[in-house]
Amino acid sequence: MAVNSVRQFVPPTGPTVAVYRLADGYFATDDRCTHGEAELSEGDIEGDEIVCPFHLGKFAIRTGEPTAAPCFAALRCHRVTLAEDGNLYLDWPE
Numbered sequence: 001m002a003v004n005s006v007r008q009f010v011p012p013t014g015p016t017v018a019v020y021r022l023a024d025g026y027f028a029t030d031d032r033c034t035h036g037e038a039e040l041s042e043g044d045i046e047g048d049e050i051v052c053p054f055h056l057g058k059f060a061i062r063t064g065e066p067t068a069a070p071c072f073a074a075l076r077c078h079r080v081t082l083a084e085d086g087n088l089y090l091d092w093p094e
């Protein structure tokens with residue numbers, strides 16, 4: 001995964017997750033925007049924010065907090081671990 005990129009991960013159960021790679025590591029949030037039906041994995045990364053592709057709301061990738069209207073509810077974040085074997089491990093969404 002390239003730095004400053006986002007990918008969708010679809011677990012067997014639970015919500016779809018957006019996995020981000022920034023310069024200092026990997027992060028993950030729910031993929032569904034809290035404002036509407038958009039998938040944030042289709043959005044663009046600006047700095048350490050993800051821009052929603054529908055109405056251009058923004059969220060802080062590291063915390064899930066909304067940073068631009070019309071987004072006001074935070075995203076749920078998930079812990080990502082990069083293992084020595086190069087695989088990414090994601091805490092499973094409940």
Ligand code: FES
Nearest residue numbers: 033036052055057
């Ligand atoms: S659906 Fe994401 S900002 Fe509206």
